[in-house]
Amino acid sequence: EVQLLESGGGLVQPGGSLRLPCAASGFTFSSHGMSWVRQAPGKGLEWVSAISGGGGSTDYADSVKGRFTISRDNSKNTLYLQMNSLRAEDTAVYYCTKDKYSGNGGLFDYWGQGTLVIVSS
């Protein structure tokens, strides 16, 4: 059974940093692209960042480019999102998602339960 378990969310001040890990199990982690997708309170879904199965290819939404960094450790079956220079508009539930394919395909067949990040003073 595929499982994706995010952690690391919480309250952070504007300008601060946070690192979100996502522990994956139940599938061959290194064979699938992974993404982070977020959802602001009461709003729709927004793709944030993606990384290929091998980690060599990454992509970012313009809204986070230069501030967020996606990475993965295939030896630990873990995906990460390093978030710097956080803004109030980054407040959202952050979902870890598994891509159905190995590259950055953008088709999310499994989702974690999400972790809430609140950026506020």
Add this chain to the structure above:
Amino acid sequence: EIVLTQSPGTLSLSPGERATLSCRASQSVSSSYLAWYQQKPGQAPRLLIYHASTRATGIPDRFSGSGSGTDFTLTISRLEPEDFAVYCCQQYGSSPWTFGQGTKVEIK
């Protein structure tokens, strides 16, 4: 960036009725790379349909998708009580991958 517009915003129907949800793209979606997700309150989205018309694993056949280019449709043939939720379309044909704002299917 491809903008996806879903209509209607809310659909009020009774169990057993047919639901027809629309997703319109601001430009053609490459290779019909269009997916539909279901989201219930407090839960993560669940993949229902991909490649515009292929049901994901375990999805009942009352869910069907159709369309190409810029116009796509999700149809639920007979609503079951567990189908009342928010449905969202997403294109994965070109980066940045984008989502529609969602259609809420509520009990009438």
